[in-house]
Each structure stands twice: as structure tokens, then as C-alpha cells.
Amino acid sequence: MEALSIGLDAFFLAPFRDMFSLPDLLIQVIWEGFVSGVLYALIALGFVLIYKASSVFNFAQGIMVVFAALVLVSLYNYGVPAWLALILTIGVMGLLALSIERVILRKLVNQHEAILLMATIGLTLIIKGAGQLFFGGEPKSMITEELGLSTGSSDWEVFDGIVIFQHIDIAAAVIAIIMVAALALFFSKTRIGRALRAVADDHQAALSVGISLNQIWAIVWFASGIVALVTGIMWGARSDVSFALEIIALKALAVLILGGFTSVPGAIVGGLIVGIGEKLFEVYWGPIFGGGVEAWFAYVLALIFLLFRPQGMFGERHIERV
Amino acid sequence: MLYREAGQFKTTYADDQALLPIAQDRIGLFIILAIAFVALPLFASEFFLSSIMIPFLVFSLAAIGLNILMGYAGQLSLGTGAFMGVGAYACYKLTTLYPDMSIIVVLLLSGVFSAAIGVVFGLPSLRIKGLYLAITTLAAQFFLEWCFIRIGWLYNYNDSGAIEVPTRTILGLAVTGPQATPLTRYMFILCVVTIMTLIAANVLRGRIGRSWMMIRDMDIAAELMGIKPLNAKLSAFAFSSYYCGVAGALMVFFWLGSAEVEAFDINHSFLILFMVIIGGMGSLTGCFMGAAFIWVLPVILRAIPSAFDLNLLAATMEHISSIVIGVLIIFFLIVEPHGLARLWQIGKEKLRTWPFPYAT
Numbered sequence: 001m002e003a004l005s006i007g008l009d010a011f012f013l014a015p016f017r018d019m020f021s022l023p024d025l026l027i028q029v030i031w032e033g034f035v036s037g038v039l040y041a042l043i044a045l046g047f048v049l050i051y052k053a054s055s056v057f058n059f060a061q062g063i064m065v066v067f068a069a070l071v072l073v074s075l076y077n078y079g080v081p082a083w084l085a086l087i088l089t090i091g092v093m094g095l096l097a098l099s100i101e102r103v104i105l106r107k108l109v110n111q112h113e114a115i116l117l118m119a120t121i122g123l124t125l126i127i128k129g130a131g132q133l134f135f136g137g138e139p140k141s142m143i144t145e146e147l148g149l150s151t152g153s154s155d156w157e158v159f160d161g162i163v164i165f166q167h168i169d170i171a172a173a174v175i176a177i178i179m180v181a182a183l184a185l186f187f188s189k190t191r192i193g194r195a196l197r198a199v200a201d202d203h204q205a206a207l208s209v210g211i212s213l214n215q216i217w218a219i220v221w222f223a224s225g226i227v228a229l230v231t232g233i234m235w236g237a238r239s240d241v242s243f244a245l246e247i248i249a250l251k252a253l254a255v256l257i258l259g260g261f262t263s264v265p266g267a268i269v270g271g272l273i274v275g276i277g278e279k280l281f282e283v284y285w286g287p288i289f290g291g292g293v294e295a296w297f298a299y300v301l302a303l304i305f306l307l308f309r310p311q312g313m314f315g316e317r318h319i320e321r322v
Numbered sequence: 323m324l325y326r327e328a329g330q331f332k333t334t335y336a337d338d339q340a341l342l343p344i345a346q347d348r349i350g351l352f353i354i355l356a357i358a359f360v361a362l363p364l365f366a367s368e369f370f371l372s373s374i375m376i377p378f379l380v381f382s383l384a385a386i387g388l389n390i391l392m393g394y395a396g397q398l399s400l401g402t403g404a405f406m407g408v409g410a411y412a413c414y415k416l417t418t419l420y421p422d423m424s425i426i427v428v429l430l431l432s433g434v435f436s437a438a439i440g441v442v443f444g445l446p447s448l449r450i451k452g453l454y455l456a457i458t459t460l461a462a463q464f465f466l467e468w469c470f471i472r473i474g475w476l477y478n479y480n481d482s483g484a485i486e487v488p489t490r491t492i493l494g495l496a497v498t499g500p501q502a503t504p505l506t507r508y509m510f511i512l513c514v515v516t517i518m519t520l521i522a523a524n525v526l527r528g529r530i531g532r533s534w535m536m537i538r539d540m541d542i543a544a545e546l547m548g549i550k551p552l553n554a555k556l557s558a559f560a561f562s563s564y565y566c567g568v569a570g571a572l573m574v575f576f577w578l579g580s581a582e583v584e585a586f587d588i589n590h591s592f593l594i595l596f597m598v599i600i601g602g603m604g605s606l607t608g609c610f611m612g613a614a615f616i617w618v619l620p621v622i623l624r625a626i627p628s629a630f631d632l633n634l635l636a637a638t639m640e641h642i643s644s645i646v647i648g649v650l651i652i653f654f655l656i657v658e659p660h661g662l663a664r665l666w667q668i669g670k671e672k673l674r675t676w677p678f679p680y681a682t
Contacts (some may be wrong), residue, residue, distance in 0.1 A: 031589075057453050108655040114398060117453065118599050119655050121592065125648030133641040163425060249586065253457045290472045299461030306450050 015284035017023070027163045029283050030276055035238075036167040037275020038113075042231040043252035044259065044267035046224040051261050052104065052200040055113060059120040062249025063127045064225060068093055069142065069232030069241040070124055070135045076143045101218040109213075128243065132202030137243060142236030157302045160205040172234040179230060180268060183223075187264075191217060199264070199266045254298035324388055325673045358512055363505055369586045371579075373449060378617050379508075379515045380573045381450035385597040385609035386522055392595075394526060395558035396538030397447050402559075402594045403460035404466035404494035407586030409436040409567025410574040411476045412486040412555040425490040425497060428569050429514070436567020437560040439466070444559030448552060451541075463588055468582045482583060484582040487575050498575045507576045518565065523606055525561070530606030592607065599663065600654055600659025616647065 019026045044059060050058040071092050075085035105121055155162045186194040198206040199216045207213060235245060255274050259266025278297040286293045325346050332338045362375065388402045392537050399671045413432035417425065443462040447455050470476060477485050489499030496502045497510050505675045536544035545551055574581045593616065601612020620643040627639065658664055672679070 104652055104656075111452065111659065112654075115655055115659050117456075119652050120649030121595070122648045122655070125644050127648075129641040129644030129648060131639065133645070137637065154535070250460065251589070253460060257454060257457050286432060292468060296461060296464040296467050299457070299464055303446055303458045305462045306454060307446060 010288060011285070018239060018284055024163055025283075029279050031163065031165065031169070033276035033279030034272065035172055035275070035277065037237075037272040038173050038234055039231060040252050040255045040272075040275055041268045041271025042176055042179070042234070043229060044255040044271055045183070045264065046231070047228040047252060047268045048259075048262065048264055049183075049220050049224045049227065049254055053196050054199070054217050056116045056120065057113065057261070058224070059117060060123040060127060061224065061228065062246045062252065063124045063131070064093075064096075064228040065232045065249060066233075066241065066243055066245050067096075067127050068225065068235045069133050070140070071235070072229070072233065073140045073241055074135045075142075077161060082143055089229055092241035093229055093259065094222050098218050098222035098224050100221055102151065105217055106214060124246075128246070132243065134252065138287055139240035139242035139244075140236075141240055142233060166238075168234070168237045172238075175230060175234065180264065181225065183264065192216075196220060224304050251298045254302040257302035274301065277301060325670065327674075330626060341527075347442060348515065355516070358516075359509075363509065367458050368504045371508045374618060374621060376504070376508055376511055376577045377573075378613055380569055380577055381513045381594065381613040381617055382610045383403065383515050383572065384566055384569035384594050384603075385613050386519065386606060387562045387569060387603060388594050389506045389598045389601075389606070389609050390522065390526070390534075390565065391558055391562035392598055393605065394531060394538060395534040395555065395610075396541075397444070397555065398452065398456040399459040399562075400588070400595065401443065401466070401589050403435050403461045403464035403586045403588060403590035404438055405468060405563045405566040406472055406570025406573065406590070407583070408439045408563075408569035410586070411470060412487065412567065412579060413571035413575060414487070415476065415478075417488065417490060421488070425575075428490075429568060429575070431631060433564040433567040433573045436570070437564040440559045440563025440566075441556050444556055444563075446519060447555045447559065460461060460588075463591060467583055470586065479516050482582075484580050486576060490575075491525055500579070501578075511572055511576050511599060514568070518568065521604060522565070526606070530554075530561075538604075595649060599651060599660055602663030605661070605663035607666065608663030611666070615662065619643070619647070619650075 043065060046061040046064070047058055050061070051058055062072075068089060071083055072089045075088055076082055080088065100123065106121065108116055108119055120226045155164055185193075187197060195206070196216055196219070198209070198211055199213060203213065232241065235241075239245075251274065252271075254268040255267060257270075257275055259268070259270030278294050278301075281297050282294045330343075330345055332343070337343070342351060351437045362371070368374070384402060384406055387405075388399060391397050391399050409432045412435035415427055416423065416428045416431055420428075439462075443459065446458045450458060471483065473597075474681050477483055480486070487498050489496050489501055491497065497506050503649075507634060526534075533544070534557075535548045536547070536549050537554045537558075538550060541551060544554070570586065574585070578585065597616045598609065599612070599614035601610070602608030623643045623646060624636075624639050655663060
């Protein structure tokens with residue numbers, strides 16, 4: 001009985017006591033979680049863009065992030081100035097989008113979702129192999145300062161302690177917010193944006209009013225390529241650019257579950273929940289399990305969530321017919 | 323011309339329901355089995371047995387496990403590697419706790435643990451479908467991987483964190499551990515895989531197997547027709563995980579000899595997934611074809627540069643084979659989404675009508 005009450009206390013009460021006894025640490029943890037949540041959200045955003053327009057579940061989004069960052073860094077290392085390297089990388093992502101649409105998607109129109117998913121898994125292998133072949137598999141450091149991003153940090157004294165904000169984290173948050181706002185405007189105000197929404201609603205109806213599916217697909221893949229590039233820069237600045245990032249990108253899948261596959265705000269909120277949740281869980285509950293719980297927290301959270309709301313937080317409810 | 327069923331009349335219901343109703347198929351299977359059981363042990367080199375045939379058989383069994391779940395019951399899973407890990411660790415724990423227990427019994431029991439874990443992670447499938455389910459199986463993958471690292475009891479608290487296979491004998495002959503020869507290990511695996519494939523083939527065409535296929539084709543309709551989704555889905559998870567678990571135990575005990583967590587990681591799950599896709603979802607023959615393709619192709623690719631006296635780094639070859647496999651996956655999806663097994667089927671159909679394809 002005593003052991004039980006100690007166990008309950010350790011699980012349900014002690015973590016909260018820890019939180020309130022050191023509020024500066026709590027703020028730091030939440031901030032860290034917020035930033036990684038923003039990055040998860042960015043990856044998830046790339047998924048959502050493509051899923052909405054073509055109902056392709058793009059497994060290759062994670063590797064596209066790595067690939068974009070690698071191209072950028074490698075171009076710079078070959079002696080190309082940073083701004084030109086950035087423009088060239090955008091060009092490379094555009095080419096990639098065009099060729100994916102031309103070579104893969106166009107041939108697989110009207111196939112089952114699972115088959116399209118498999119095709120993007122094949123694409124992942126190709127990009128991964130090609131990336132390692134051309135740029136080498138070793139981790140590279142991101143050219144943060146050359147792109148005009150500050151690498152310093154600011155301290156904030158609060159509750160008799162210090163909370164450290166890395167400038168790059170602040171930049172990541174700001175850029176993410178700008179990008180989401182820009183995407184929202186693009187979707188609702190421009191001609192192409194409205195065409196994208198039409199395609200997302202109904203492929204056939206969109207075709208019949210004269211929207212070119214091929215063009216739209218190339219555009220969404222390009223857009224998610226740009227999102228991948230931004231994510232790659234931000235993530236590369238926090239750690240190194242390496243292929244290990246691909247596994248981390250899988251967490252964006254858990255984010256998608258929480259947010260729903262078709263919802264842009266869902267991707268953001270889901271990303272933040274997963275980011276902050278897993279940091280808090282790791283710091284305050286992790287020791288009970290022996291650490292390392294970050295590896296599975298996001299997925300288990302998603303699994304539990306799914307049991308209660310199978311369509312995600314903002315996803316559309318499915319009605320099934322026979 | 324040779325492949326004709328003309329003149330083969332079936333006089334009993336049992337004949338009609340035979341696993342291979344056409345005599346030529348039976349002969350073909352008999353020849354393949356004869357090669358596998360007699361010719362290969364007599365003539366194949368140790369290298370061929372231990373680094374091509376043994377992994378091929380292990381992966382075939384794992385692919386059958388995944389195919390039961392994915393191709394027959396229609397439940398997408400990305401956690402195969404972890405389920406194989408459960409089998410391997412269970413086998414290791416059982417055989418170190420009870421050293422006197424026969425390795426065959428241990429092997430069969432270890433699959434039971436894997437099946438139990440599979441059922442637990444299969445529970446969400448009752449509410450979740452399709453891609454969402456694929457992501458919850460990722461939860462199984464990462465959670466179980468974490469368990470394999472953090473729970474020291476599973477690897478008997480040894481310092482390396484790896485499981486080392488002890489020597490076990492059957493009738494005085496060492497079948498596992500360092501003393502076992504590739505030949506004995508090959509023969510043991512071959513027997514296990516043959517028997518389990520036969521069982522799978524019969525389960526799949528029986529009542530349970532057909533209820534899985536109904537769930538796959540349209541679950542709501544299946545429910546209306548009296549199939550209990552709970553029973554069908556969970557039994558598919560249990561059956562599939564059992565096969566994966568036994569395959570995992572075979573992999574560590576009869577092929578690798580020792581294994582760490584990396585042997586069961588997410589890339590491993592994907593490898594098996596590719597085998598099922600390329601081989602063909604919903605086909606047992608396809609599992610063997612896919613496993614042969616994915617496992618043997620890189621071996622051949624690695625042999626090509628040395629044949630032309632090109633000195634490429636091993637890492638470079640690794641990357642090239644990754645690209646080639648990726649291209650092939652997409653190629654197959656575009657040309658024939660149902661995999662090698664369907665191509666084989668089409669080939670046989672052509673052969674039947676040859677040389678008069680329009681005479682029906």
C-alpha cells in the first residue's frame with residue numbers, strides 16, 4: 001500500500017512540485033519544447049500541403065528537408081555565395097517537384113492511397129541514396145551566419161533564475177509564423193490558391209472547370225519543397241545537417257494524427273502539443289521510466305488520442321458507406 | 323505447350339479443393355523443394371548457404387507475416403521490425419532461463435509472446451483505419467525499441483546490451499551458436515519455413531483467412547455479413563505477429579548469432595515492407611519472390627563492380643543500391659501495382675494459351 005502511494009505520488013504529484021519549485025527551468029523547458037514543436041509543425045505543414053491537394057501521403061517530406069539543407073550547404077562549400085546558393089537551392093527544389101510530378105505522380109493518377117504512399121517511400125530511398133552519393137553521409141554544419149541569421153543568445157532574468165533564448169530559435173518561430181500566414185493568404189486570396197482548394201475538394205470537378213491537375217501538383221510539391229528548405233535551414237542551425245534528421249521527421253506523422261491530415265492550423269497546434277508535451281514529459285516524467293522517453297512519447301500520445309477521436313483535432317469527420 | 327491442364331479431370335471434391343490443382347504446379351513445387359532440400363545442401367558453398375539462402379528464408383517468413391496482415395487483412399503496419407525483435411528477445415530469455423528446453427519448443431513459444439504484443443498494438447485497428455493505423459504501428463516500433471534498450475532484464479544485464487546466442491543441440495547436433503555449421507542451420511530454417519508456409523497457405527484459404535480478406539475488401543460490408551471485426555482483425559494481428567516473431571528468433575539464432583537493437587529498427591520494418599510490395603500483396607509466392615529480389619539484388623549489385631575491376635567504396639555501392647531499389651519500387655508500382663506474383667500469374671496464363679493466344 002505504501003509503495004503504491006509513493007508510486008502515485010512520484011507519477012502524479014512530484015513532477016508538478018518540481019515544476020513550481022523551479023519556475024525558470026519550467027519556462028526554459030516550455031520554450032525548448034515550443035521551438036522543436038514549431039519545427040515539427042513545419043514538417044507537418046509540408047505533408048498537409050501535398051495531402052490536401054493530391055491525397056498523396058508524402059513520406060518523402062522528411063528526406064526532402066535533409067536534401068534541401070544538404071544542397072544549400074554543399075553549394076556554399078563549393079564556393080557559391082550564400083544568397084546565390086539559396087536561390088539555386090530553391091531552383092533545385094523546383095526541378096525536383098517538376099520531375100516528381102512528371103515521372104511518378106502522372107503515372108499513378110487514380111491509384112489507391114496506399115500505393116501512392118509506397119511510391120513516396122520509394123522516392124525517399126532514391127533521394128536518400130542520391131543525397132549520400134553526391135554530398136556524402138557525414139553531418140555538416142549549417143551556414144547560419146552567412147544567411148544573416150544571428151547565432152547569439154539572450155538571457156531573461158525571471159523568478160531568481162535565467163532563461164536562455166537562442167536567437168536562432170526566436171528566428172525560427174518568427175519565420176514559421178510568417179510562413180504560415182503567407183500560406184494562409186496564398187490559399188485564400190490568390191487564383192492558384194483557390195485552384196488548389198478546388199482540387200483538394202474534388203479532383204474531377206476541378207478538372208471540369210479547367211484547372212490543370214498536373215500544374216497544381218507541381219506547384220504544391222514546389223511549395224512543400226520550399227517549406228522543406230526553410231525547415232532544413234532552421235533544424236540544421238540547431239543541430240547539424242545529417243540523415244539522422246529523417247527519423248526525427250517521422251514524428252511529424254504523430255503531429256499529423258493530432259492535427260488531422262488536411263488541416264493547416266491542425267498541423268501547427270499538433271506540432272506545438274507534441275513539441276512541448278514531449279519536452280515536459282522527458283524532463284519531469286522521464287526519470288521514472290529511465291530516460292529516453294522522447295523517442296516514443298509523440299507516437300503513444302497520438303495513439304491514445306486516436307482511440308478517442310479517430311479523425312484528429314481539426315480533421316473532417318469520415319462518413320462511410322458501403 | 324507443356325503447361326496445360328487439359329485431361330486432368332477431378333473426380334472428388336478433395337481434388338477440386340487441392341492447394342495446387344494443376345499437376346504441373348505440383349511437379350514444379352516438388353522440383354523446387356528437391357533443389358532446396360537435396361541439391362543445395364550437396365553442392366552449394368558455405369558462403370552461399372549462410373549469406374544468401376539463410377537470410378532469404380528468414381526474410382521470406384517475415385514477409386509472410388507482414389503479408390498476412392497487410393495483403394490479406396488490409397491493415398497497414400510499419401512495426402514488423404519490432405515484432406521480430408519481440409520474438410528474438412523472447413527466444414533468448416526462454417532459452418537462457420530454461421536451458422534444457424528443446425530449441426524447437428522455445429522457438430515456437432517465442433512467437434506466442436510476439437503474437438500477444440501484436441494483439442495489444444492491434445487494438446487501435448478496431449477504431450482506426452488505413453494510414454492512421456500505419457502511424458500507430460510506428461508507436462509500437464519506437465516503444466518496443468526503447469524497451470529493448472532500457473529493460474536490462476531482456477538481455478540479462480550484460481554490458482554490451484546485445485543478445486549472444488548460446489549453443490543449443492537437437493539430438494546431439496549443434497544447431498545454434500558458434501559450433502553450428504551453416505548446413506545444419508540452413509536445413510533447420512528450411513524445415514521451419516516450409517512447414518509454416520504450408521500452415522499459412524491452409525489458414526488463408528480457410529474460414530479465418532477468408533474472413534480477413536472480407537475485412538480487407540470492405541470492412542463494413544463484412545461486418546454486415548456476420549464477420550466480427552474484433553475477432554478477424556485481432557486474429558490477423560496475432561497470426562501475423564506470430565510469424566514475424568518466429569522469423570525474428572530465427573534471424574538472431576540461426577543467422578546473425580548475436581544482435582543489438584539496431585537489428586530491429588525502423589529501416590528493418592521498411593525492408594520487409596518493400597519485400598511485400600515488390601513481391602505482391604496478398605500472395606504467398608510473392609513473399610518469396612520479394613525476399614529474393616530485395617535481398618539478392620544488392621548482393622549482385624555489389625558483385626558487379628568487382629567483375630569489371632572497378633574499385634568502388636562499399637558505402638558508394640550501398641547508396642547506389644538504395645537508389646536502384648527506390649527506382650524499382652516506383653517502377654513496379656507504375657507498371658504492375660500487384661507485384662512480381664501478378665507478373666508470374668500473367669506469365670503462366672500466357673503460357674497456357676501459347677502458341678494460340680486467341681483460341682479460347
